[in-house]
Each structure stands twice: as C-alpha cells, then as structure tokens.
Amino acid sequence: MASLTEENYLKSIHSLMEKSSSAPVTTNDLSAAMKIKAASVTDMLKKLSAKKLIHYKKYQGVLLTHTGKLLAISIIRKHRLWELFLTEKLKFSWDQVHEMAEELEHVSSQQLIERLDAFLGHPKFDPHGDPIPDHNGKMADYKFFNLSSLTINEKGKVATVIEQQPSFLKHLNKLNIKVGTTIKVLDRVDFDKSLTISVGSSSLFSISNEIAKNILVSK
Amino acid sequence: MASLTEENYLKSIHSLMEKSSSAPVTTNDLSAAMKIKAASVTDMLKKLSAKKLIHYKKYQGVLLTHTGKLLAISIIRKHRLWELFLTEKLKFSWDQVHEMAEELEHVSSQQLIERLDAFLGHPKFDPHGDPIPDHNGKMADYKFFNLSSLTINEKGKVATVIEQQPSFLKHLNKLNIKVGTTIKVLDRVDFDKSLTISVGSSSLFSISNEIAKNILVSK
DNA sequence: ATATTTTTTTAGGTTACTCTAAATTTATTT
DNA sequence: AAATAAATTTAGAGTAACCTAAAAAAATAT
Ligand SMILES: [Mn+2]
Ligand SMILES: [Mn+2]
Ligand SMILES: [Mn+2]
Ligand SMILES: [Mn+2]
Numbered sequence: 001m002a003s004l005t006e007e008n009y010l011k012s013i014h015s016l017m018e019k020s021s022s023a024p025v026t027t028n029d030l031s032a033a034m035k036i037k038a039a040s041v042t043d044m045l046k047k048l049s050a051k052k053l054i055h056y057k058k059y060q061g062v063l064l065t066h067t068g069k070l071l072a073i074s075i076i077r078k079h080r081l082w083e084l085f086l087t088e089k090l091k092f093s094w095d096q097v098h099e100m101a102e103e104l105e106h107v108s109s110q111q112l113i114e115r116l117d118a119f120l121g122h123p124k125f126d127p128h129g130d131p132i133p134d135h136n137g138k139m140a141d142y143k144f145f146n147l148s149s150l151t152i153n154e155k156g157k158v159a160t161v162i163e164q165q166p167s168f169l170k171h172l173n174k175l176n177i178k179v180g181t182t183i184k185v186l187d188r189v190d191f192d193k194s195l196t197i198s199v200g201s202s203s204l205f206s207i208s209n210e211i212a213k214n215i216l217v218s219k
Numbered sequence: 220m221a222s223l224t225e226e227n228y229l230k231s232i233h234s235l236m237e238k239s240s241s242a243p244v245t246t247n248d249l250s251a252a253m254k255i256k257a258a259s260v261t262d263m264l265k266k267l268s269a270k271k272l273i274h275y276k277k278y279q280g281v282l283l284t285h286t287g288k289l290l291a292i293s294i295i296r297k298h299r300l301w302e303l304f305l306t307e308k309l310k311f312s313w314d315q316v317h318e319m320a321e322e323l324e325h326v327s328s329q330q331l332i333e334r335l336d337a338f339l340g341h342p343k344f345d346p347h348g349d350p351i352p353d354h355n356g357k358m359a360d361y362k363f364f365n366l367s368s369l370t371i372n373e374k375g376k377v378a379t380v381i382e383q384q385p386s387f388l389k390h391l392n393k394l395n396i397k398v399g400t401t402i403k404v405l406d407r408v409d410f411d412k413s414l415t416i417s418v419g420s421s422s423l424f425s426i427s428n429e430i431a432k433n434i435l436v437s438k
Numbered sequence: 439a440t441a442t443t444t445t446t447t448t449a450g451g452t453t454a455c456t457c458t459a460a461a462t463t464t465a466t467t468t
Numbered sequence: 469a470a471a472t473a474a475a476t477t478t479a480g481a482g483t484a485a486c487c488t489a490a491a492a493a494a495a496t497a498t
Contacts, residue, residue, distance in 0.1 A: 005485065027446055040486050042447055047484090059446060059493060090334040103326045109319050115309040224455065246476055259456050261477055266454090278463060278476060 002053070004106045007075050008034065009044055010053060013064055014072035024061030070137055077133040078113050079105040080126035085116060087127040094127040094178070095169035128169075129160030129179040129216070144216035148193065148209055150185045156217025157182050163214040171211075176203065183217065221272070223325045226294050227253065228263055229272060232283055233291035243280030289356055296352040297332050298324040299345035304335060306346040313346040313397070314388035347388075348379030348398040348435070363435035367412065367428055369404045375436025376401050382433040390430075395422065402436065 002010070012033050016025040027045065031038040049056035053068035064072060082104040086097040114135060117123075124140050126132055131139035144159045158181045161172065172178065176199050186204070187196035193209035221229070231252050235244040246264065250257040268275035272287035283291060301323040305316040333354060336342075343359050345351055350358035363378045377400045380391065391397065395418050405423070406415035412428035 003484080028444090036485090037487060038446065039448080039488080043485075086331070090331070090338055092330075092334065096330075100326070100328050100331050103328075104323075107319070107322045107326075109322075111311075111315075112305070112309070112319050115311065119309055222454080247474090255455090256457060257476065258458080258478080262455075 002051075002071060005044070006048060006051075006053070007071070007106060009048060010064065010068055010072040011075050011079075013054065013062060014069065014076070017064065022063070024063055026061045030062075073133045073137040073139075075105050077135075077137075078107070080130060080132040081113060081116050081120065081123070083126045083128070084120055084123050084132070088120060093169075093173065095166040095173065097127060098164065098166070125179070127179070128164055129158070142218065144218055146213060147183065147185075147215040147217050148195070148212035150217070152185055152188060154219070155182060155184045156219055158215060159218045160216045161214055162216065168214065172215075175199065175205070175207070177215070183215075221270075221290060224263070225267060225270075225272070226290070226325060228267060229283065229287055229291040230294050230298075232273065232281060233288065233295070236283065241282070243282055245280045249281075292352045292356040292358075294324050296354075296356075297326070299349060299351040300332060300335050300339065300342075302345045302347070303339055303342050303351070307339060312388075312392065314385040314392065316346060317383065317385070344398070346398070347383055348377070361437065363437055365432060366402065366404075366434040366436050367414070367431035369436070371404055371407060373438070374401060374403045375438055377434060378437045379435045380433055381435065387433065394418065394424070394426070396434070402434075 009030070012030055013025050016029050016033060017023070027038050027041050030036075030041045030045075034041070045054065045056050045062055048054045048068070049062075052065055053071065054062045054064055056062045079101045082101040083097040086092045086100060087094060092100075117135070122134075123132055131141070133139040142159070145156060147156060147158075150156055158177060158179055160179070161169070177183070181200060184198045185195055186198060188194070189206075193212075194206055195209070195212050196204065196206050198204045228249070231249055232244050235248050235252060236242070246257050246260050249255075249260045249264075253260070264273065264275050264281055267273045267287070268281075271284055272290065273281045273283055275281045298320045301320040302316040305311045305319060306313060311319075336354070341353075342351055350360070352358040361378070364375060366375060366377075369375055377396060377398055379398070380388070396402070400419060403417045404414050405417060407413070408425075412431075413425055414428070414431050415423065415425045417423045
C-alpha cells in the first residue's frame with residue numbers, strides 16, 4: 001500500500017504532531033526532521049494528500065487523516081516491538097536498536113508482527129519506555145514527570161527518556177540510569193538548576209539540568 | 220553497498236548457477252526467474268558488471284565474481300536464518316516463511332544477523348532442509364538421494380525438498396512429511412513410477428513420481 | 439501600509455528501476 | 469551457406485524520490 005518512503009513521512013508527521021500538540025506540521029519542520037529539502041517534501045505531501053493519508057492545503061501545513069494516523073501508529077508499533085525484540089532476545093543495548101528497527105519496521109507482514117507481539121508477551125513499553133500500541137492502535141497513556149521538576153528529597157522511577165540519540169543513551173548507561181531505575185533528588189543548585197541525585201541504592205552524583213530535562217519519571 | 224534490487228539479482232544469479240552447475244546464466248533465465256523483462260535485466264547486468272559483482276560479456280551470459288558470490292551467500296544466510304527464526308520462535312509453518320524472509324533478508328545489520336545466529340544456536344539447516352552458510356560463507360555439503368531412486372524396502376530420512384512452493388509444502392503437511400521424517404519405500408508401480416511408502420511408523424499410502432522426485436533423503 | 443524576510447511552491451533536472459518496440463547478434467534449420 | 473527463429477541489446481519512455489534555482493505567498497518589521 002504505502003512505500004517505505006511514504007511510511008517514513010507518515011511517522012515523521014505523527015511525531016511532529018505529537019510534539020506540537022496536534023497543530024499543523026509545516027513543510028520546513030518535516031524538511032528539517034527528515035533531512036530532505038523542502039521542495040521534495042512538498043512533492044511528497046501532494047502525493048500523500050492524493051492518497052488521503054494527510055490533510056493538506058497549500059502553505060497551510062499538514063495533519064494526518066484518520067487513515068494516515070492508523071498507518072503511522074501501526075509503523076510505530078512495529079518499530080517498538082522490534083526494538084524490544086532486539087534488547088530482550090538478542091541482548092542489544094537500548095542505544096543500539098533504533099537504527100535496526102528503522103529497517104525492520106517496514107517489513108510488511110501483519111501476521112509476523114502479531115506473532116512477534118505474542119512471542120514477547122504482549123509488552124506495553126519499548127526499551128526506551130515508549131508505549132507500544134496494541135493491534136488496534138491503543139496505547140498506555142500515563143502522565144510522567146520531568147526529573148528536573150522534582151522537589152528536594154522527592155523520588156521517581158525512570159519511565160522514559162525524551163532525547164534518544166545513542167550518545168545520550170550511552171551516557172545514561174555510564175550513570176547506571178535506565179528505564180525502571182529509582183532516582184532521588186538530594187539537592188538543586190539555584191544557579192544552573194543542576195541536581196545532586198542518588199541512583200538506585202548506591203551512587204550519588206550531580207547531573208546538569210540539560211540531562212534532567214530529558215528524563216521522565218513516575219512518582 | 221548493494222541495493223535491495225541488486226541483492227535480489229545476485230541471489231537469483233546464484234541460484235541459477237547452482238541449478239546449471241556453474242554454467243553461465245542467461246539473460247532470459249534471469250528474466251523468467253525474476254519476472255522482469257529481458258531488456259531490464261540487461262540494464263541491471265551492466266550495472267552489476269560495473270560494480271564487479273558479475274562477469275558479463277554481451278550476449279554471453281553471466282557468472283558471479285568472487286565478491287558477488289560472497290554477497291549472494293550472505294543474503295542466503297540471512298534468508299535462511301530468518302526462516303528458521305520464523306518457524307522455531309514464532310511458530311510459523313514451513314510453507315509460510317519464504318515470503319517474509321524475502322523482506323527480512325535485506326535488513327542490513329551484520330551484527331543483527333550474528334546475534335540472530337547465536338540466538339538460534341548456530342543452526343546448520345533451514346526449515347526446508349537447506350544448509351545455512353556460516354559467517355564465512357561455508358555451508359554443510361551432504362549428498363542426498365532422491366526419494367524416487369530408492370529401491371524397494373529401502374529407508375530414507377527426509378533431508379530437503381526441491382520444489383518449495385507453499386502449495387507443495389502444504390501438500391506434504393497433509394501427508395505428514397517434513398524434514399526429518401523417515402520414509403520407507405514398499406513398492407513401485409512400473410507404469411508411472413509411483414511409490415507405496417510408509418511414513419514414520421504409522422501411515423501407508425501411495426505418492427506419484429512427481430512428488431517423490433522433489434524429496435531428497437539421507438540413507 | 440509598505441518593505442523586507444521567511445516559508446513554501448513551482449519549474450526543470452537527475453538517478454534507480456522498470457517497460458515496450460525496434461534493432462542486432464547468435465543459434466538453428468533447411 | 470542462407471534463411472529463419474530465438475535471444476539479447478539498444479532506444480526511447482515512465483514513475484518514484486530526490487535535488488537546485490527561481491517564483492510566489494505569508495509572516496514580520498518598519
Ligand atoms: Mn527507535
Ligand atoms: Mn524506542
Ligand atoms: Mn525461502
Ligand atoms: Mn528455505
């Protein structure tokens with residue numbers, strides 16, 4: 001139905017819509033996110049519009065149609081299930097799996113993905129703490145708190161990370177921070193909002209606000 | 220390095236070379252096998268030749284170069300490992316896995332395939348009894364016997380099937396014949412070479428020579 | 439309300455892969 | 469050894485997905 005390229009556009013539009021709380025996504029946003037020139041993006045928007053996967057009016061940005069959204073979510077489902085397969089079964093670490101999942105998510109068999117889901121025990125979250133949509137597209141919708149917003153002596157359990165570049169994830173590995181880790185905020189420096197935290201039951205160190213802002217916790 | 224399309228051509232050339240015991244593969248052979256018009260095949264042959272993946276002289280057919288052969292075998296390795304994953308872990312039957320593996324074999328990560336190999340326990344054969352090349356391209360090379368060539372009262376263990384269309388595999392499912400099954404030839408009709416066989420320890424029935432010719436056994 | 443800047447679209451091209459129709463080469467028959 | 473048939477290549481074209489440069493529209497600043 002949709003080509004690999006079209007699938008990538010839909011996924012990108014979906015993720016930009018989430019970041020902008022469903023406001024129209026602009027051509028330039030897509031161009032920047034996908035590293036494809038704006039003129040090329042315009043071409044593809046016309047095509048996706050003709051296929052009724054997006055709502056598109058010249059100069060007005062785009063929104064996913066119902067069909068487009070379902071398709072986007074089904075690709076995200078595949079991406080996250082494959083990521084979990086790679087960490088759980090093949091023992092890759094969370095900083096290695098994204099790129100491979102970018103390819104695996106385009107494997108078309110619906111049956112394959114349902115079997116994979118069962119094989120993994122119908123998981124609810126991927127290795128980065130992102131929710132895995134079920135086969136109807138529904139996904140867990142918890143509200144998490146930014147680590148940087150916790151008060152002194154407050155504890156949180158790492159739920160998700162916002163920034164997911166391998167370099168950031170590898171840094172968290174060094175700090176022993178992963179999904180599920182309990183973090184307690186012990187102190188905050190007024191000047192730069194850096195935090196002194198304890199991780200798990202052992203170590204105690206300081207992290208910048210830049211890092212804290214990219215970690216979401218449940219209380 | 221090589222595109223999905225190029226990979227499919229190399230795989231096709233490899234399999235035709237095996238069938239013709241390494242004689243040059245013709246443009247028309249490829250055209251028929253890949254269901255792509257001969258003119259298009261010629262275009263691609265020029266391209267693969269420029270990349271030194273095949274030996275190609277106008278009108279003279281093609282052979283894989285050393286590099287081309289290594290690449291073809293690495294794709295076959297991926298194909299067969301994914302097929303085994305699908306049967307062993309996701310519980311698909313041998314008649315369902317080929318199509319999915321046709322897509323999965325193009326996922327590029329070398330690391331992924333090495334981990335998958337380990338996860339499956341470094342298997343030697345795929346669900347159809349075909350040998351899985353190891354990471355250096357070496358594969359088991361047993362000599363098997365055609366079921367149709369067994370003498371009366373001779374036994375064999377099913378090792379591979381030649382024809383691998385889903386329809387044929389499903390028929391074998393019905394007959395309870397799979398890789399590993401022991402078959403004993405009890406009688407042969409002179410007129411049409413059809414065989415009366417016993418399968419495993421139970422059933423006893425007749426199969427046509429057409430079917431027998433597509434089953435290879437070890438003695 | 440104009441002028442300037444920024445964003446987006448259009449116009450015209452390129453590459454990868456496919457096609458049909460015509461030309462050429464090789465193989466087979468007579 | 470021609471003549472005919474079959475296989476292969478060339479020529480010309482189309483679609484998908486990209487690009488740069490120029491034009492047009494929208495947003496911002498004066
Ligand atoms: Mn990812
Ligand atoms: Mn993820
Ligand atoms: Mn197969
Ligand atoms: Mn196989």
